[in-house]
Amino acid sequence: MxxxxxxxxxxxxxxxxxxxxxxxxxxxxxxxxxxxxxxxxxxxxxxxxxxxxxxxxxxxxxxxxxxxxxxxxxxxxxxxxxxxxxxxxxxxxxxxxxxxxxxxxxxxxxxxxxxxxxxxxxxxxxxxxxxxxxxxxxxxxxxxxxxxxxxxxxxLRLPEGAFVPQEDAAALCRVLLKEDAVALSERLVSLENRRLKREELQSILRDAWRVCAEALLLRCGKPDPAQTSQALCHEISRQFDRVRLNRLIELLRRCGDECDYNVGTGHVLGALLAGWDDLCRKG
Ligand SMILES: [Zn+2]
Missing domain, CATH: 3.40.50.300 (P-loop containing nucleotide triphosphate hydrolases)
Structure with missing residues (x-):
């Protein structure tokens, strides 16, 4: 072993x-x-x-x-x-x-x-x-x-100490890939129901942000997202063009930053859903 x-x-x-x-x-x-x-x-x-x-x-x-x-x-x-x-x-x-x-x-x-x-x-x-x-x-x-x-x-070959997104962040990215507002809203409601602390939600959003940022680098020609969940990064980089990916990264960053202030997690999750809806409408 x-x-x-x-x-x-x-x-x-x-x-x-x-x-x-x-x-x-x-x-x-x-x-x-x-x-x-x-x-x-x-x-x-x-x-x-x-x-x-x-x-x-x-x-x-x-x-x-x-x-x-x-x-x-x-x-x-x-x-x-x-x-x-x-x-x-x-x-x-x-x-x-x-x-x-x-x-x-x-x-x-x-x-x-x-x-x-x-x-x-x-x-x-x-x-x-x-x-x-x-x-x-x-x-x-x-x-x-x-x-x-x-x-x-x-x-199995991920180097020691490499970034691995927490499961909630990876799951959030997988739901974003579906481009389905209902599925996203269900996911966010389930996060809200867990009554996460602001810091916990922030760390999920920051991991999701990082996965998407790696996907953007991949789209821009960086050879391998060795520091993160590879399959997920490839998937994201294939599905979204650069403009949308940029908007998504900005949205996740903004929502993550909001957790620094004295706001409820429900408020942040609501902003994420509204921002995503907006992003999809812009095409
Ligand atoms: Zn055992």
Missing amino acids: AEENGWLRRVRALARRGDLPHAVILSGAGSDASQAQYLCAAMLCTEQDKPCLHCAACRKVLGGIHPDVCIADDPDHKELSMDLMRSVRQDAYIRPNEGARKIFVFPDSARLNERDQNVLLKIVEEGPPYAAFIFCAVSAALLLPTVRSRCVEIN
């Missing part, structure tokens, strides 16, 4: 908060699925500090014998067979045997063709709440944008 470097710590932090996403791209991964095992252990571990690596669930995962971890691979063929994809689809609707989740690991996403990915997209989106998916890929770019936008990317 690898030592606790950047991404392992991130997995632990997400697990501690109960925030492990149900669909993950492990980018920069080799095809031996060993890193995916660690993530599976974090999802199925029954102890407080996940993955503890010594409870029964962790030991089964690491031994490759946990019944709720399904490795979907076919090393003898370039692409996964239709039969295998069909069985994944059926299996996803059968409840886990003993764990809280049923996890499907794709050790080499290069073997997933477009048709396979579209099948998976439907299960990732609409599958049962216990189903989880881990896509290992040399680069997240091997997966369709539609799949990428529904996954959280964990980059």
Whole structure:
């Protein structure tokens, strides 16, 4: 098992908060699925500090014998067979045997063709709440944008101490990508209902700002947003032109700054929604 470097710590932090996403791209991964095992252990571990690596669930995962971890691979063929994809689809609707989740690991996403990915997209989106998916890929770019936008990317090669947006900020960016005012308003209402402190909201908005700023740099020709969530940055830089991206960055900065003053978080979130509405209308 690898030592606790950047991404392992991130997995632990997400697990501690109960925030492990149900669909993950492990980018920069080799095809031996060993890193995916660690993530599976974090999802199925029954102890407080996940993955503890010594409870029964962790030991089964690491031994490759946990019944709720399904490795979907076919090393003898370039692409996964239709039969295998069909069985994944059926299996996803059968409840886990003993764990809280049923996890499907794709050790080499290069073997997933477009048709396979579209099948998976439907299960990732609409599958049962216990189903989880881990896509290992040399680069997240091997997966369709539609799949990428529904996954959280964990980059195994992210340098130590690199900026990783907090999950709420990444989720906010993903909603902005939908360009759907209703979805954004729902997201903002759910943030408001959590009664965040102003400082917490500010830190979410500043992370989202930074992701969008990286996307703009990418659009302007910076080769790789190595300091942040790569798949998300690429997605944003493709979707918005420079003018809109600039306006979005300005809006996030302004809303983040507003949190410095004695205003309610509801007020700031309202300003974000109104600003976004305005931005979309300007086209
Ligand atoms: Zn454990």
